[in-house]
Amino acid sequence: MCKSILFITVIAFASIMTVFSCNDNNNAKSTMNHEPNDSASLVKRGDYLVTSIGCGDCHSPKRMGAQGPEIIPELKLSGSPHDLQLPPLDTASVKKGWILFTSDLTVSIGPWGASYSANLTGDATGVGDWTEENFIRCMREGKFKGLPNGRPLLPPMPWANFKNLTDDDLKAILAYLKTVKPVKNVVQAPKSLAELK
Numbered sequence: 388m389c390k391s392i393l394f395i396t397v398i399a400f401a402s403i404m405t406v407f408s409c410n411d412n413n414n415a416k417s418t419m420n421h422e423p424n425d426s427a428s429l430v431k432r433g434d435y436l437v438t439s440i441g442c443g444d445c446h447s448p449k450r451m452g453a454q455g456p457e458i459i460p461e462l463k464l465s466g467s468p469h470d471l472q473l474p475p476l477d478t479a480s481v482k483k484g485w486i487l488f489t490s491d492l493t494v495s496i497g498p499w500g501a502s503y504s505a506n507l508t509g510d511a512t513g514v515g516d517w518t519e520e521n522f523i524r525c526m527r528e529g530k531f532k533g534l535p536n537g538r539p540l541l542p543p544m545p546w547a548n549f550k551n552l553t554d555d556d557l558k559a560i561l562a563y564l565k566t567v568k569p570v571k572n573v574v575q576a577p578k579s580l581a582e583l584k
Contacts, residue, residue: 469573508568
């Protein structure tokens with residue numbers, strides 16, 4: 388009799404734990420596959436991702452402050468300024484293995500040449516006219532402007548890391564970027580090392 392009661396108790400406990408475990412797994416999956424149910428939630432999630440990932444580190448012009456480079460708020464995410472003049476460059480340093488950045492971090496120079504960070508604001512010169520399909524292709528395949536035959540994105544853009552984001556995350560990022568104050572800024576085209584001399 389005692390063995391039967393003990394056996395029934397163990398089975399009941401195991402059943403209850405299984406139910407709780409399934410509920411916890413469903414809650415975890417629900418959190419992991421968070422799908423915002425409205426545009427405000429989508430934009431809020433995109434803001435969180437853009438801030439956490441650090442898109443502004445390269446895509447926002449900066450000025451020197453007490454703590455070093457500080458984002459210029461009115462130019463947030465507007466990319467490398469169209470009229471930015473590069474300082475004199477010793478390409479021999481690059482050929483020896485150095486990678487250089489401008490003081491505002493919007494231009495990087497390496498063996499590939501000079502790459503200028505893109506305008507990510509909601510302006511037409513930024514991502515204002517981009518479709519979700521373009522944005523996802525850009526981030527998954529490293530294609531300029533997300534065009535099927537676009538040139539490859541240049542370093543230091545870490546699209547190979549960002550391609551692991553979910554479609555929902557990428558859609559949220561684009562939704563947020565389209566709400567960023569539009570800044571008209573046609574970013575310069577990349578240059579080869581030979582063009583930088």
